[in-house]
Amino acid sequence: xxxxxxxxxxxxxxxxxxxxxxxxxxxxxxxxxxxxxxxxxxxxxxxxxxxxxxxxxxxxxxxxxxxxxxxxxxxxxxxxxxxxxxxxxxxxxxxxxxxxxxxxxxxxxxxxxxxxxxxxxxxxxxxxxxxxxxxxxxxxxxxxxxxxxxxxxxxxxxxxxxxxxxxxxxxxxxxxxxxxxxxxxxxxxxxxxxxxxxxxxxxxxxxxxxxxxxxxxxxxxxxxxxxxxxxxxxxxxxxxxxxxxxxxxxxxxxxxxxxxxxxxxxxxxxxxxxxxxxxxxxxxxxxxxxxxxxxxxxxxxxxxxxxxxxxxxxxxxxxxxxxxxxxxxxxxxxxxxxxxxxxxxxxxxxxxxxxxxxxxxxxxxxxxxxxxxxxxxxxxxxxxxxxxxxxxxxxxxxxxxxxxxxxxxxxxxx
Numbered sequence: 001x002x003x004x005x006x007x008x009x010x011x012x013x014x015x016x017x018x019x020x021x022x023x024x025x026x027x028x029x030x031x032x033x034x035x036x037x038x039x040x041x042x043x044x045x046x047x048x049x050x051x052x053x054x055x056x057x058x059x060x061x062x063x064x065x066x067x068x069x070x071x072x073x074x075x076x077x078x079x080x081x082x083x084x085x086x087x088x089x090x091x092x093x094x095x096x097x098x099x100x101x102x103x104x105x106x107x108x109x110x111x112x113x114x115x116x117x118x119x120x121x122x123x124x125x126x127x128x129x130x131x132x133x134x135x136x137x138x139x140x141x142x143x144x145x146x147x148x149x150x151x152x153x154x155x156x157x158x159x160x161x162x163x164x165x166x167x168x169x170x171x172x173x174x175x176x177x178x179x180x181x182x183x184x185x186x187x188x189x190x191x192x193x194x195x196x197x198x199x200x201x202x203x204x205x206x207x208x209x210x211x212x213x214x215x216x217x218x219x220x221x222x223x224x225x226x227x228x229x230x231x232x233x234x235x236x237x238x239x240x241x242x243x244x245x246x247x248x249x250x251x252x253x254x255x256x257x258x259x260x261x262x263x264x265x266x267x268x269x270x271x272x273x274x275x276x277x278x279x280x281x282x283x284x285x286x287x288x289x290x291x292x293x294x295x296x297x298x299x300x301x302x303x304x305x306x307x308x309x310x311x312x313x314x315x316x317x318x319x320x321x322x323x324x325x326x327x328x329x330x331x332x333x334x335x336x337x338x339x340x341x342x343x344x345x346x347x348x349x350x351x352x353x354x355x356x357x358x359x360x361x362x363x364x365x366x367x368x369x370x371x372x373x374x375x376x377x378x379x380x381x382x383x384x385x386x387x388x389x390x391x392x393x394x395x396x397x398x399x400x401x402x403x404x405x406x407x408x409x410x411x412x413x414x
């Protein structure tokens with residue numbers, strides 16, 4: 001049957017072999033998915049999710065029962081005091097932008113301890129000049145690089161003892177870098193260290209791509225506020241847009257007033273008929289994350305067998321759904337990405353090419369044959385056209401679709 005997709009016997013045999021070798025990792029993923037599903041179901045029951053929550057509001061969005069229920073559900077799932085979950089957020093980067101501007105004031109100091117943040121935040125912070133950046137408002141910024149894929153505890157301590165930092169930002173996922181993503185254990189260790197030095201500093205975690213990958217979330221190990229996108233893990237492939245911010249109640253109130261306006265905050269913001277999709281999305285999220293992880297594990301094992309550099313290895317601990325494939329070859333990166341597009345459900349006939357994208361300095365090649373534009377929980381692959389030519393593979397709403405898309409991509413490069 002695979003031949004109908006143009007898959008050769010050689011690739012079929014390779015996948016059969018590698019799939020058997022991944023079963024132990026698949027079992028661990030399934031176990032964690034069950035625990036995540038239990039969290040979700042308990043939150044639905046606790047907050048009495050009912051059919052009336054599907055009703056929509058328009059205009060100002062006053063008294064939106066469904067919207068308020070969704071925020072309580074997210075709060076309980078993520079271990080937060082409060083949560084802001086809105087379709088008015090355009091993306092995870094937009095939610096991060098709102099969070100920065102909500103928490104920081106002129107002359108405040110923002111410190112990143114996971115190196116340079118993701119490309120789309122460079123103009124937000126002022127790493128790259130923009131008249132609307134934090135820098136243009138007099139907010140100072142400093143960053144401390146990771147050392148050997150862990151935090152530089154000595155530098156962090158020295159910096160905190162010499163400077164009054166308002167917000168510490170930690171990006172868990174690797175972005176377009178070749179470092180490892182940050183595990184929950186490493187996050188827990190550095191948060192304890194920071195709080196022992198300065199208990200007042202706000203620790204903000206960019207949790208994009210990481211939800212439901214591990215048993216705990218950053219708020220459960222001491223983070224003050226976390227941010228994520230609903231067209232990634234917690235949207236389950238059903239949410240058509242949106243993002244969330246969760247954490248301390250006082251900080252969430254500030255974020256709500258920055259998203260809308262002071263004095264109205266979270267009381268406004270119409271759901272416009274999206275409530276059912278957001279509830280279905282978070283309900284399906286544990287399964288979608290598990291499918292994404294299995295696809296990533298299989299990709300890592302298959303490409304290791306073919307001699308490529310991978311991060312993480314198929315049996316390594318994972319912190320997010322992203323799989324790095326390091327090609328060291330421009331054309332291999334392009335061909336693999338084209339194969340993922342050809343193996344997708346939507347626009348499978350499109351031939352993807354490197355191109356300019358808003359917020360990025362390098363040209364980007366991106367395969368995203370998805371139902372929701374830019375969705376990273378659906379099977380997708382992208383990467384900047386620069387050395388060492390890394391493909392960032394993520395997503396898949398089901399494991400069989402992920403496997404089939406991956407087979408198509410491997411066929412392009414073997």
